[in-house]
Amino acid sequence: MKxxxxxxxxxxxxPSNAAELVAVAEESGFDAVFAAEAWGSDAFTPLAWWGSGTRRVRLGTSVVQMSARTPAACAMHALTLDHLSGGRFVLGLGVSGPQVVEGWYGRPFAKPLARTREYVSIVRQVLARxxxxxxxxxxxxxxxRGPGALGLGKPLKPITHPLRADLPIWLGAEGPRNVALAAEVADGWLAIYYAPRLAGMYDEWLGEGFAKAGRGRDGFEVAATCQVVVTDDPVAVRTTLKPFVALYAGGMGAPGMNFHAEVFTRMGYGEAVADVGRLFRAGRKDEAAQAVPDELVAEISIVGTAGQVREEVRRWEEAGVTTLLVGCRDGASIKAVAEACQ
Structure with a gap:
């Protein structure tokens, strides 16, 4: 497991200690460092800034939002960071949701699968040169050639020769069709919430995409966001994770179109998700966090003693996960996770 x-x-x-965390992660044997974006900081700049002090770890985005920049502009970011890092960049892409896409970027959200397919195709063309x-x-x-065009545009090749034509592209995906698309057109799947219990369902979705592309699973990566905490008090730690689950289940998406909430519902927690969403939207965030089931938090995180963590990591690996994306607040936590996962 990476x-x-x-x-x-x-x-x-x-964050005040990000450079330290990145350095400790590399020293501790972590395979990669990832950055994300919502509607504030971007994902590329932190990787360039803090990643400049690294020599081995891969540098990835999980994810950059496709509506934030054109496919060609995104490919420019990717080929630039790949050159600067000596071929260590991973481009993680995601569609985000309608609240962000239409409310922040001022772009239409409709037909996300078709938009993703075109986006990835253009990025690949740029990288292939x-x-x-x-x-x-x-x-x-x-x-x-649309409204306002002067009709003077022409197809171009990038001036800079990309370092790698096969720079890995991963897709952040949650629903069955989007996960299948990741298997069809991308090199990896970024799973924001993953439950090993449902590995068979995920395999069906991925299998559909692999079959459509006419390829196997070899080389395809499944990177799952997962809080991994080594502790003697797992109950207390899981309690601290509940507000984050409540935020994503109740606040990260529009009522009736919250993809994170749909993930939890597929896991079998539909009734609890409805309660969390209702409480969160009413401004009762503490109560929303309390309404998150203990079992849900236990399914999507790995919390326990070093031995328990090691055993759980093995279970996630057997379920198909190749990389765990973990958030750690200090160097000691990074070292503890690295030691437990060896």
């Missing part, structure tokens, strides 16, 4: 340090996205300001980049699809037409 480990990735999840730096996430910033709150009101940048075999021909001028063009796309006939309706979502990202290149050259642009």
């Amino acid at each position: 480990l990735g340090l999840q730096l996430g996205y910033w709150g009101a300001g940048p 075999e021909a001028p980049v063009a796309n006939d699809g309706p979502h990202h037409p290149l050259p642009y």
Whole structure:
């Protein structure tokens, strides 16, 4: 099992000890460091800044939001960071949700699967640099010929030669069709909430995509976000995780279209998810956190003694996960996780 340090996205300001965490993660044998974005800090800049002090770990985004930048602009970020890191960059992409896409980026959210397919195709064209980049699809037409166009655009190749044509592209996906798409067009799946109990269901979704692409699972990575905590008091730790679950189940998405809530519902917690959402939207966030079932938190995290963590990590690996993306607040926690997972 590989480990990735999840730096996430910033709150009101940048974290004070991120550089230390990245250094300790590399020293402790972590395979990668990932950064995310929501509607504040971006995911590329922290990797360039803090990643400049690393020599071995992969640097990845989990995820950059596709509506935040055009496919060509995203490919420029990717090829630049790949050069600067000596071929260690992983491009993790995600569609986000309608509240962010339409409310923050001012872009339409409709047809996310078709948009993703076009987006990945254009990024791959840029990285391949075999021909001028063009796309006939309706979502990202290149050259642009729509309203306001002067008609002077022409297909272009990137000036900079990408370091790797096969730079890995992973998709953040939660629903069955999106997970299948990741298996079809990407090199990995970023699972924000994963439950080993449902590995058979995930395998069916992935299998559909592999079959459509005419390939097997070899080389495909499954990176699951998972809080891994070595402790003698798992009950207390799981209690501290409940507010984050409540936020994603109740506050990260529109009523009636919250993809995170749908994930928890598929796990069998539909009634509890409805209660969490109702309480969260009413501003009763503490009560929403208390309504999160203990069993749900236990399914999506690995918390316990070093021996218990080691056993659980083995179970997640057997369920198909190749990388655990863990969030740690200090160097001691990183070292404890690394030692337990050896």
